[in-house]
Amino acid sequence: MPARDLAYSSSLSHLLTRPATLADLRDMPSLAGAELVPPGADLGSVVREARPAGGDTVAANELLLCDGPLPDPPPAGAVAVVCRVTPPQGYPIPVFVLDQSTSWNAVIDDVSDVVGDQPGRHRAARAREAFRHPLFDGRGFTALADTCRDLIGAPVAVLDDYLDVLAEVGVDDTHTLELDTAIAAVRQSDPSRTVEAFIDAAPEPITALRVLGAGGRPALVVVTWLTGQMTRSQAAVLVEMVDACAIEWSRQEVRTDTESEIRGDLIRELMAGEPITKDALIRRARHLGADLSGGAIAMLGKLEDPQHAQHAAPDERVTRRFVQQVRAVLELAWPRGLVDWDGDRLLVLLPGPREHEIADRHDIEARAHALSTRVISATKDAVPGLVLSLAISRYTPEPERLGAALEEASLALSIGARIGSPGDVVTFEETGTYKLLFQIFADRPDELAAFYEQTLAPLVRYDEQYQTELVTTLATYLEFDCNLAATAATLFTHRHTIRYRLDRIAELCGLDIGRTDDREKLSLGLKSMRLLGKRVPTPLAKESQTSQGS
Secondary structure (H helix, E strand, O other): OOOOOOOOOHHHHHHOOOOEEHHHHHOOHHHOOOEEEOOOOOOOOEEOEEEEOOOOEEEEEEEEEOOOOOOOOOOEEEEEEEEOOOOOOOOOOOEEEOOOOOOHHHHHHHHHHHHOOOOOHHHHHHHHHHHHHHHHHOOHHHHHHHHHHHHHOOOEEEEEOOOOEEEEEOOOHHHHHHHHHHHHHHHHHOHHHHHHHHHHHOOOOEEEEEEEOHHHOEEEEEEEEOOOOOOHHHHHHHHHHHHHHHHHHHHHHHHHHHHHHHHHHHHHHHHOOOOOOHHHHHHHHHHOOOOOOOOEEEEEEEEEOOOOOOOOOOOHHHHHHHHHHHHHHHHHHOOOOEEEEEOOEEEEEEEOOOOOOOOOHHHHHHHHHHHHHHHHHHOHHHOOOOEEEEEEOOOEOOHHHHHHHHHHHHHHHHHHHHHOOOOOEEEOHHHOOHHHHHHHHHHOHHHHHHHHHHHOHHHHHHHHHHOOOHHHHHHHHHHOOOOHHHHHHHHOOOHHHHHHHHHHHHHHHOOOOOOHHHHHHHHHHHHHHHHOOOOOOOOHHHHHHHHHHO
C-alpha cells in the first residue's frame, strides 16, 4: 500500500499532536448528545489530562470524570466536568451532562482517545472499519467520500492528479464554484505540478490532502469543507480516508493496467497480422466490453505540438486523461468499442452494426468521420497546447480482417502527417494515389526524390529565384480539372497570365499539361513533393487578401 503522506497537510499533523481542547471533547461520539452547561461555554480551553473526580486538588487543565455526585466547588485546576448531574446555577466551569443511557465505558474510551498517549487511535480504528466496507464491496471513490462525509460531518470530494473530480458528496453550488476557481487558477499558473500547487494554494475553507500512488508520485487529492477549526476526531478520520483512497487508487490502477495490457495485446496482434480466428477475436473483445462481431472501423490518432513538432510525446498523466476523455465520448456516441494508447498513438476500433442492424458502409464511414471531429473537439481541453490528428480506415465487416483496417488507418495517419496539418482528419479513401506513392517513399525514398527532381523541382527552383507562382498555378489548375477561368478567379489573375505560366511550366520541366500522360506526371510530381515534406506555397494574392482582412 502506498505510504501515508501528511507533508502537505500541516493542519492534520498539527492537530494530531497539539494539546486537546474542550471542542475536541464535544466532537466525541459519547458526548455528542450531552448537554453543555452553560450552553454558551467557551470550548477553547486546553485539556491536558483526565482523571476520576475525587480529592481537593488536581493538576492544571485536568478534566474530571464524575460518575457520582458533582464536586461543588470544583477543585482548583479543573477545566471541565463530565457527569450525569445538572450543575447548580453559576457553577464556575463547563459541565458536560450525559444522558442516563450513555455508557460510562464509552465515555472513558473516547476521553482517552482525545487526551491519551495515542490521540485519535480509537476514532481512527472506527473510521478504518467504516471505510473497509466500501473498499471490500468495490464501490469506488464515491462510496468512500460518502462514508467520510458521514464521519466528519462536512462535504467531501476526491480529485485525480489532474484535478478532475472523481467523486463528490454533499457538495453544493458554492462549494463547486470555490473548487472550480481554485483548480482553474492552478492549471493556468503551474500545470506541471497541479497536485502540489493546488494543496499549497487551497483557499479557505477548503482543506486539501495529497494521496500518494506508486513510486511516491501524487495520485489523488481529498478535499473537504470544514466549518471552524478541524477537530482531532476529524483529523483522525481524514488520515484514514487518505489511506482508503490510496488502496482504492492502487486497485483501480492494477485493473486499468491489466485491461490496457490485454487490449494492447489484442490490437498489436491484429496489427502484426498474427492469425486470430473470428470466434477467438470476438470472445477476447467481449471480455473487454467490446463487440467486434460486426467488424469495425479503425481510427488512429496522434497528439502533436503545432509549435514544436519535434517535442517528445506528452507525459503519462496527460495521455491518461486524454484517453479517459476519448472513452467518455465513445461511450456516449459509439459504445462497445476498443480504445488503447500505444507508445505515442491512440488506437480505436469502432464496432460495426450487430446482426439485426443495417450495415450500410457509406453511412458507417460517414458516422465515423463525424465522430472524429467530435473527439477532437471534446478532448481539446484535456491536452492544452496539443492538437489531435486522426486517420480513419474503411469499414471492415469481417472481424478476422481488422488487422487490415488498422493498417489502412496507420497508412492514412502517416500520409496525413506528410501532406496535411496537425488537427486534420484523414480517411483512407481520401489518400487516393498518395498511398501508392507512400509505399514507394517508405521502401525507396531515393526513387521518389528522383521523380520529384524530374517533374516539379525545376518549377520550385524557378519560383524561388524569380518570386513567381508556377507551382501554385499548376496545383490550382489541376485542382479545378484544368478549368482556366476557375484557376484565374481563384488566383485573382488574368487568364492570359495563367496561359503564359502554363507555357512556362512546359518549357522548364518538358511536360505539356495539355497531354494526359504529362498531366498525370505533373499531378504525381505534386503529390511526391508533398510526401517529401515540401509545401505548395500560398498564392501571393491570397496572402494579400488574408492580411487585409485581418
